[in-house]
Amino acid sequence: MRLSVDHRTTYRFTAPQARLTQMLRLIPEDTHDQSVTGWNLHVDCDARMRHGRDGFGNRITMLYVAGPISELEIAVSGEVLTNPSNGIVHGAHEPLPPLLFLRTTPLTTPDAAITAFAGDIRETDAVARLHALNIAVKRRFALDHGRPIAGRTAIEAFAEGSVSSRDMAQVFIAAARSLGIAARYVSGYSPVCQGKEDGRPAPHGWAEAHVDRLGWVAFDPSTGLSADTAYVRVAVALDSAGAAPVAGSRMGEGEEILDVDLHVGGNGQ
Secondary structure (H helix, E strand, O other): OEEEEEEEEEEEEEEEEEEEEEEEOOOOOOOOOEEEEEEEEEEOOOOEEEEEEOOOOOEEEEEEEEEEEEEEEEEEEEEEEEOOOOOEOOOOOOOOOHHHHHOOOOOOOOOHHHHHHHHOOOOOOHHHHHHHHHHHHHHHOEEOOOOOOOOOOHHHHHOOOEEOHHHHHHHHHHHHHHOOOOEEEEEEEOOOOOOOOOOOOOOEEEEEEEEOOOEEEEEEOOOOEOOOOOOEEEEEEOOOHHHOOEEEEEEOOOOEEEEEEEEEEEEOO
16 A cells, blocks of 8 residues: 655744754654655754664654744655555564563553453453454544543543543553553554544554564554554554654743644555
């Protein structure tokens, strides 16, 4: 499948900022399952950029902007060709052992309710168990297409009736880890769950779980299916905070206003 992405993030500040420092996880990488045919990163002001990798092996761009600055737009656009993989990840940069992804974080710590929810999955085959868990998470929640609530934990999301794809992924991760299965958060792009009705698009989030002798397998609880050709994989981490497309700090007074404009399209070519 050929997927096109146009993602613009605009920051506006009620008072000029003296300095901005941002870590961008906005550049997808070639794997056996996806080929980046073109990708552009643009910032609408004088800035210094340094490319590298974070501790999870994700491609990152450190962005440094000297003020005074009242507005900043970060834009990425490009095309990615994806291949059928049945959700199995092939050829990704993997600097860390799978067992690391058994580690919980404040956003993905399971409580008794999530542990019991996962324990109700009776399949003994590892792949069948993960697919059953994926479907169970999908059935539990209504999908909220709006922008995710910042800082919401898996425990908090589990108590809600309607949550974002990011929340569903973190519930899946917390439940999988409670079963002793290594799992991680994935940020990227997909047209499968784009909601236009509320005018607040956001990058997509799903999960990957590790299966012995098979490797990492992608699961999207917002669809109940494995992530496959309609997904552009950008970054992985223990939770959504570690894989956030844009994260950083600013020096200055006033409030920050964030606006995101995202369009993802795909065809079968």
